Structure formats: C-alpha cells, structure tokens
Amino acid sequence: MKAHRIFIVVALSILLALPLSAAADTWKPTKPIKLIVPWGAGGSTDQVTRVCAGELEKPLGQTIVVVNQPGASGSIGTKNTLDAARDGYTWTSGAAKDLGTYQILGMIDTNIRDWHLFLNISLPQVVAVQASSPYKDFGDLLDAFKKNPGQIKVSSAGINSAGHSGIETIRKYTGISYKHITYDGGNPAVIAVVAGEAEVVTQLSSEETDMLKAGKLRALAVLDDNPLNIQGYGIVPPITKWIPEFKGAPIYFGIFIPKGVPSDMVQTLGKLWDSVIMKSEKLKKYAAGRGAVFAPSWGEEAQKRAFPKIQEDAWLKWDSGKAKVKPDTVGIPKP
Numbered sequence: 001m002k003a004h005r006i007f008i009v010v011a012l013s014i015l016l017a018l019p020l021s022a023a024a025d026t027w028k029p030t031k032p033i034k035l036i037v038p039w040g041a042g043g044s045t046d047q048v049t050r051v052c053a054g055e056l057e058k059p060l061g062q063t064i065v066v067v068n069q070p071g072a073s074g075s076i077g078t079k080n081t082l083d084a085a086r087d088g089y090t091w092t093s094g095a096a097k098d099l100g101t102y103q104i105l106g107m108i109d110t111n112i113r114d115w116h117l118f119l120n121i122s123l124p125q126v127v128a129v130q131a132s133s134p135y136k137d138f139g140d141l142l143d144a145f146k147k148n149p150g151q152i153k154v155s156s157a158g159i160n161s162a163g164h165s166g167i168e169t170i171r172k173y174t175g176i177s178y179k180h181i182t183y184d185g186g187n188p189a190v191i192a193v194v195a196g197e198a199e200v201v202t203q204l205s206s207e208e209t210d211m212l213k214a215g216k217l218r219a220l221a222v223l224d225d226n227p228l229n230i231q232g233y234g235i236v237p238p239i240t241k242w243i244p245e246f247k248g249a250p251i252y253f254g255i256f257i258p259k260g261v262p263s264d265m266v267q268t269l270g271k272l273w274d275s276v277i278m279k280s281e282k283l284k285k286y287a288a289g290r291g292a293v294f295a296p297s298w299g300e301e302a303q304k305r306a307f308p309k310i311q312e313d314a315w316l317k318w319d320s321g322k323a324k325v326k327p328d329t330v331g332i333p334k335p
Helices: 002-024 044-060 072-083 096-101 138-147 162-174 186-195 205-213 263-275 281-289 300-319
Strands: 033-037 064-068 090-095 115-123 126-130 153-156 179-182 217-222 228-230 234-236 251-258 293-298
Touching: 033 044, 033 072, 044 064, 044 090, 044 115, 044 186, 044 205, 044 251, 044 263, 044 281, 072 090, 072 096, 072 251, 090 096, 096 115, 096 251, 096 300, 115 263, 115 281, 115 300, 126 138, 126 186, 126 205, 138 162, 138 217, 153 162, 153 186, 162 179, 162 186, 162 300, 186 205, 186 217, 205 217, 205 228, 217 228, 217 234, 251 263, 251 300, 263 293, 281 293, 293 300
Parallel strands: 033 064, 033 090, 153 179
Antiparallel strands: 090 251, 115 251, 115 293, 126 217, 228 234
16 A cells, blocks of 8 residues: 555656656747847848748747848857857857857857857859859859959958858869958848959859849859759859869858757757758748758757868868968867
C-alpha cells in the first residue's frame, strides 16, 4: 500500500511538471520586436528579412518592426543590435559572413560565435553590366580590365559587402585592378550601373534580378561552378567558363540575435524556424524568383554552413591588405 502511494505521488509530480517544462521553453513577446536591417531599403537583406518577419509575426503574436540602419558596411546597425538590451527584443539581419569578418576589419569586436544564427537563404554574386555595355560576356570584361588597369568602375555596397567580396575574388584569380565605387546598399549599387555611374556590379543575384528582368542590366557570369537559372530572365553562365580554377562558398543570409538573450526566446524562435520558416511557401517563392537557394537552418547546423564563406572572405581581405587583424589569431584558420 505504501509503495502504491509513492507511485501515485511520483506520477502526479511528473504530470504537474510537464506543462511547466513546456511553458519554460515557450517565449511569448509582450511588445513589438525591433529587427534591424543594417543595409539600405530594397537590397537583398531588406527583401528576405521582410519576408521572414511577415511569416513570424502571427505565430509570435507580436509585430516585428523592420528598421533600416545602413552605414559603414553594415557595422552600424549590427553594433546597435549588439549594444541593445539582451532581452530578445532587438534582432539584426544580413549575411553571416559579415558577422564573421567585422572583427578582422577592426569594425566591431565580435565573431560569429557571439551570435545565434537563423539562416533563410543562400545567394550567389552575379557580374552584371548595363544592357547597352560593349561587354557581351565575361571574357570581354576581363580583357577590358587587363587593358585598362584601375580604370573600370565597379560599384558595391561597401568594403564588407557581397559585391566587394565578389570583385576581390575575381581580382585574386586574375590579378586585375579596378576603381571601387561604394554605396549604402546593394540596391543603390545596382542602380548606379543602370544609371551609368559605374560600369560593373558584382552584387547578389536577388539585388540584380529586377533590373535583369527589365532589360536594364546584362548578366555576364555567376560566381559559381554551376550556371544560375533566374526565373523570368534566363541562364547565367558560371565564371568557371573563363576561370576554371575558381572556387567559392555560398553566402548565407538570415536573422541574427546576440548571445545572452533568454534561452526560452532562442528555443521558441528555433521551433518556429523548424515549423514555419522551413515550410514557408512565400520564402520558397521568393528564392525561386531571385536566383537564391532556399536553405533554412539554425543553431549549430547554421554555424557549420556559414563558416566556409567566413574563412574564404576573411583571408581574402587579409591577403588584399584590407584586414587589420590576422584571421587565425581570432579563430579563423586558413581554408
């Protein structure tokens, strides 16, 4: 009889503990969430961030206010997130490679392990020129770079942007030099080529898609070893057609939250990533129409996916003299 009473007490204890445990893993925001886009409106980060924010608002039961805070290659908005209260109500977004290289550039003393990563898509860089440009393919452009060293204007969203990484990777393999023109976002960098302020842009596929489809830009190559199919535009040839030895890693984008926020907040967002973002038809449609890869992940898997591009970009910046801190001194070994 005594053993029976003990069994009942233990069973009741377990049953009573279950809802408390479940509640402990569920974060219910009580006010709007601020989601900082550290780049200008209309760029790739802004576009995909707004898609994800819209998908998350209903299950969270709160408004997600997207705020653009461009400047200093994304470091201003990112640092504002890092400096905010660690209560789970301030997030940022962008390319994971940026978080991993701010430290070696001397911009922000942070590394990728200081952040919870919630990735959504990966994007390639595309070399594009104005539709009326005399450069009909990447071979024509490469010849022009070599004949006019330091003269051809290449636009990008700044020194830590995907566009700058793209042209620097081309420089690494070919030895070209160019004139760098920077803007506060990928969209303005693309528009600069359409307007004739620059001759070449190497920003992300998603930022160039609208102008490609409108016939304002011509895509010469995608920085990959496979061709890129952009719905409504066509096939963009791989840069390996002209640079066979070219190797690159995917650039992953997502929403980032500094470590130190409540653990239940992280777990709740992780569960929503699994149940909402990984099944999002809106995000899939966005990716298909923008030459992107639908690739949601979070936690340790996201860290593993993001790191190869961080390695590549960090050492590219060090070898080109752009970095102030040697990557392997802050945990980024040479790839």
